[in-house]
Every structure is written in C-alpha cells, then in structure tokens.
Amino acid sequence: MNKINQVLVPTVFSLIIATIIFVSPISVKPAEAHITKVYGNYIVQVGWDNEPVYTGLLNAAQVTVKKGSGDSAQPVINALKNMQISVKYGGITKPLDFLPSSTVDGQYHAVLIPTRVGTYSLVFSGTVEGQAINDEISLDDVASVDSLNFPPSSGSSSSDTVNMGQVGTLITQLTSDIEDAKNNADAASKGVSNVVQSFQEVKNTTDSLYMISMTGIGIGIAGIVIAVIAITRKSQT
Amino acid sequence: MLLSAIIASGLIYTHPAFAHNFGGDESASWLAKMAEIRTETSIVAKHVGDKDAIDYYSDALGEYWNANDTREMGEKNTLLATEIPSTINATLDDAQKTGNENVVNDDISKLNGYLDESVPVRVDKDKLDNSTVQALAVVFVLKEALEKYGDAVNSTVDLNDMSQMNMSSMSSGQMSGMSSGMSMSSTIVDQNAYENSVGLATSAQSMFSDLTATNADKSAANTKITTAFTKLLQDLNGKADANTVMTDVHMNIHPTLITAYNVQEASESDTGYSTPAVPEFPLPAILIVISIAGVVVATRFRPRLGF
Numbered sequence: 367m368n369k370i371n372q373v374l375v376p377t378v379f380s381l382i383i384a385t386i387i388f389v390s391p392i393s394v395k396p397a398e399a400h401i402t403k404v405y406g407n408y409i410v411q412v413g414w415d416n417e418p419v420y421t422g423l424l425n426a427a428q429v430t431v432k433k434g435s436g437d438s439a440q441p442v443i444n445a446l447k448n449m450q451i452s453v454k455y456g457g458i459t460k461p462l463d464f465l466p467s468s469t470v471d472g473q474y475h476a477v478l479i480p481t482r483v484g485t486y487s488l489v490f491s492g493t494v495e496g497q498a499i500n501d502e503i504s505l506d507d508v509a510s511v512d513s514l515n516f517p518p519s520s521g522s523s524s525s526d527t528v529n530m531g532q533v534g535t536l537i538t539q540l541t542s543d544i545e546d547a548k549n550n551a552d553a554a555s556k557g558v559s560n561v562v563q564s565f566q567e568v569k570n571t572t573d574s575l576y577m578i579s580m581t582g583i584g585i586g587i588a589g590i591v592i593a594v595i596a597i598t599r600k601s602q603t
Numbered sequence: 604m605l606l607s608a609i610i611a612s613g614l615i616y617t618h619p620a621f622a623h624n625f626g627g628d629e630s631a632s633w634l635a636k637m638a639e640i641r642t643e644t645s646i647v648a649k650h651v652g653d654k655d656a657i658d659y660y661s662d663a664l665g666e667y668w669n670a671n672d673t674r675e676m677g678e679k680n681t682l683l684a685t686e687i688p689s690t691i692n693a694t695l696d697d698a699q700k701t702g703n704e705n706v707v708n709d710d711i712s713k714l715n716g717y718l719d720e721s722v723p724v725r726v727d728k729d730k731l732d733n734s735t736v737q738a739l740a741v742v743f744v745l746k747e748a749l750e751k752y753g754d755a756v757n758s759t760v761d762l763n764d765m766s767q768m769n770m771s772s773m774s775s776g777q778m779s780g781m782s783s784g785m786s787m788s789s790t791i792v793d794q795n796a797y798e799n800s801v802g803l804a805t806s807a808q809s810m811f812s813d814l815t816a817t818n819a820d821k822s823a824a825n826t827k828i829t830t831a832f833t834k835l836l837q838d839l840n841g842k843a844d845a846n847t848v849m850t851d852v853h854m855n856i857h858p859t860l861i862t863a864y865n866v867q868e869a870s871e872s873d874t875g876y877s878t879p880a881v882p883e884f885p886l887p888a889i890l891i892v893i894s895i896a897g898v899v900v901a902t903r904f905r906p907r908l909g910f
Binding site: 444 | 683686713715808895897
C-alpha cells in the first residue's frame with residue numbers, strides 16, 4: 367500500500383501540476399481579440415483596432431466582411447451599404463459611422479473612445495448583398511487605463527491641484543493660440559478678398575480696353591477704306 | 604454720325620451675360636463626379652469591343668477622374684486612391700481587349716462599390732444629408748449632359764450659357780414648362796456624345812428622384828421639376844434642337860430647383876465657369892464689318908442722305 371502511495375501520490379501531484387501548467391495559459395488568456403461569425407455565405411469579423419483596449423484612449427470598432435469560406439473568401443466591397451451598426455454598452459447604444467479601411471478591402475472602422483470598463487458589443491441590423499444579418503456580437507473587454515498609469519493619477523489631492531493648475535495653464539495657452547490663429551486666418555481671408563477684388567477691377571479695365579481697342583481698329587479700318595475710296599475717286603476724276 | 608451710332612450700338616450690345624452660375628461646392632462636385640463615372644462606365648458596358656466608343660468614354664472618364672482626384676482621395680484613403688483609377692482602367696481595358704461582357708460587368712460592380720465607399724470618406728455626413736448639396740449635384744450632372752448634347756449636335760452656342768438662348772423662338776408653353784410638342788429636331792453628328800448626354804440626363808433625373816424621396820415637403824416643386832425632367836428626356840430622345848433642350852434646363856428645371864432647394868447662384872470666380880462680358884471674336888469682327896459697310900454706304904449715298 368505504501369509502495370502504491372509512493373508511486374501514486376507523486377504521479378497525481380505531477381499530473382495536477384502539469385494540468386495547471388498547460389491549462390493556466392488558456393484560462394488567463396484575454397478574451398479572443400477578433401470574433402468571427404458566419405451568416406450564410408458571408409463571414410463577418412469584428413474587433414477593436416488596437417487591442418488590448420483601455421478606457422479613455424482613442425480606438426475604433428473594426429468590421430471585416432468576406433464572401434465565401436476559408437482562405438478563398440473574398441472581401442466584400444461596400445459591404446455595409448445596407449447595414450446599420452450600433453455600439454452597445456449595458457443598456458446604452460449609439461449608431462456608428464463606419465468608413466472603409468485605407469489598407470484592407472472589405473474592412474471598415476468607426477472611431478470610438480471607450481469611456482468605461484467592461485463589455486461592449488456591436489449590434490448589426492440590415493443586409494450584406496441580400497444576406498440578412500441581425501445580431502449582436504461582443505467585442506473584447508475594455509480595461510481601465512489606470513493599469514497603465516504611472517505614477518498613479520489618483521490619491522494625492524496636492525498632486526491633483528498641481529495637475530489641474532497645469533491643465534488650466536495649458537488651456538489658457540491653447541485658447542490664446544487658437545485666438546491668434548483665428549485672427550491670422552481672418553487677416554488672410556481679408557487679404558485674399560482684396561486680391562480678388564483687385565483682380566476683378568483689373569479684369570473690368572482690361573475688358574473696357576479690349577472693347578476700345580477693337581472699336582479703334584474698326585475706325586482705323588474704316589478710315590483706310592475711306593482713304594482708298596477717296597484716292598480711287600480722285601484718280602477717276 | 605452714322606459711324607458713331609453703329610459703334611455706340613455695338614457697345615450697348617456688349618451687355619454682361621445673363622445665366623445661372625452655381626457655386627462650386629466640393630461635396631456636390633464629388634457626388635456629381637461619382638454619378639458621372641457610374642454613368643460613363645455603365646455605357647461602356649453596352650459597347651464592349653467597340654474601340655471608338657471605348658476611346659470616347661476613356662477620354663470622358665479621364666476628365667471625371669484625374670491625377671488631382673487621386674491625390675485628394677489619397678489624403679483621406681490610400682486604398683481607394685489606388686483602387687478607383689485602377690478599376691476604371693481595368694474596366695476600359697477589359698471592354699476593349701477581352702470583349703467579355705461578364706468580366707466588364709464584374710469590373711463595373713467592383714468600381715461602383717469603391718465609388719460608393721468614397722462618398723462618406725470624401726463628403727461630411729452633414730453635407731451628405733443636405734438637400735441643397737444634393738440638388739447642386741443634380742445641377743452639376745445636368746451641366747455635363749448639356750455640354751455633351753452641345754457636342755452631339757455640334758452646337759455653335761454653349762448650351763450651359765443661358766444668355767445664348769434664343770428667347771424669341773420660345774413659345775409660351777415652353778416658358779411655362781408645359782410641353783409644346785413643337786420643337787425642331789437636330790442632326791446628331793457625334794453619336795457617342797449624344798448617348799452620353801442622354802445617359803447623364805437620365806442619371807440627373809434618377810438623382811433628383813432620390814432627392815424627392817427625402818423631401819416630401821417640397822411636393823409642388825418636386826412635381827414641377829419631375830415633369831420638366833420627363834420633358835427634357837423626351838426632347839433628348841427626340842433629338843430636339845439645342846434651344847429646346849436649353850429651355851428645358853434653364854427655364855423649366857433650374858429656377859424651381861434654385862428656389863425649392865435654396866441652391867445658391869454664384870459669381871464667375873466661384874464657379875470657374877465664365878460667361879465673357881466681352882465676346883472674344885464675333886462682335887469686334889462684326890463691328891468692323893458694319894463700320895466699313897456704314898462708311899461705304901455713307902460715302903456712296905451721301906447726296907441722297909443730304910450731307
């Protein structure tokens with residue numbers, strides 16, 4: 367019995383450790399980055415542009431639509447023509463405006479800044495080339511940006527006061543810069559307007575001169591004709 | 604005295620041109636451009652293997668999508684900046700070389716997808732939903748239709764220049780937008796341009812039809828413009844004379860469209876399209892001829908005229 371235990375216990379113990387070692391990476395793996403779903407002959411893949419996702423950071427919901435299956439699936443151009451997509455967080459939804467990707471055919475992005483930690487999902491309603499898609503697909507969970515912050519932004523009230531002071535100064539400076547830029551733009555606009563007006567005046571003058579010169583040419587030619595007639599008559603008499 | 608009178612009459616004749624010039628809103632221009640490219644490629648599909656027609660539409664498409672459009676699109680979306688011109692070229696190549704209609708139709712389907720995708724990239728959402736911008740796009744497409752019809756009938760006047768309309772030949776029916784049923788037919792000298800003008804006018808009609816769907820509150824104006832569009836298409840299909848077609852657009856469509864959709868008429872500097880206040884050739888030449896004729900008449904009949 368002891369001999370059995372001497373063999374069995376380490377074996378079971380080893381198995382448990384091995385299981386923990388092999389299984390733990392799977393269990394702690396973050397939620398799958400991009401979710402793929404199939405609707406008829408169409409494959410729809412959703413996810414975030416930048417993963418992992420943190421609150422307060424600029425990101426974008428990403429949708430890729432392909433037709434077919436496996437590696438031979440082809441991107442669908444203008445796939446979202448008849449599709450409305452909203453982002454959903456808890457009970458709140460917001461319609462998104464998707465724009466085509468600059469690099470991948472059949473891929474679309476809608477810029478978004480997730481503001482709260484948790485699960486977001488995309489709600490599809492419509493058709494892709496006649497294939498109805500009415501579904502809700504969850505996106506990768508959003509984590510708090512605090513996990514990236516260093517040093518922590520919360521806690522000391524004095525540091526908050528300092529930060530607020532710095533933000534205030536920055537805002538004042540930005541406001542001043544914007545005002546300057548606006549004044550410069552106004553001045554430039556006025557300058558352009560003056561140039562256009564001057565150009566129009568020059569054009570009008572040129573038009574008048576053109577007309578006068580043409581009239582002069584007419585009179586000149588008429589004069590020549592008169593002279594020719596006069597000379598002809600004189601020679602006849 | 605007579606000479607002075609002739610010259611003075613010539614000066615009076617040089618009044619500034621009277622025409623509808625529309626502001627060059629970039630969003631409307633883009634919407635119009637997309638409709639024009641779609642129209643041209645759809646006609647290419649009807650002429651697969653016809654080298655002359657494809658050459659014509661190659662030139663037309665080159666006018667609607669040029670290097671500047673590629674550059675501007677590249678600032679927003681590099682994929683579309685590459686794919687739109689390359690798919691246009693592929694469509695033309697396949698239409699000319701392969702002669703396979705299915706291949707050409709696939710190209711066109713792909714191109715139309717890219718063109719649709721380019722709209723929200725290039726046009727802000729508020730402008731895209733703006734009926735004035737959409738109405739202006741209709742006007743721009745109509746302008747192209749008139750230009751092509753002018754080429755088709757080899758017109759000596761610019762059909763987009765309202766001042767060159769022959770107002771005296773218009774019946775009251777034409778003025779009020781009703782079909783008079785009496786218009787001279789024209790000889791088509793350029794069949795491709797003719798087909799193109801009908802295609803563009805049909806496209807403008809379709810764009811306006813889409814516009815009416817979202818502007819039910821303008822039903823009276825919409826009905827009037829819809830009727831005017833129907834007459835325009837009838838006249839184009841009937842190869843009506845240039846003046847009748849100009850009347851359809853300048854008298855029956857534009858005024859109602861301007862008031863109903865608040866389309867702004869703009870100065871020449873805004874549109875880039877000018878109607879010269881001083882005509883470049885005919886008037887000075889006529890002035891000189893009349894001056895000479897006047898002097899000759901004056902000298903020859905001087906005794907009878909009493910001076």
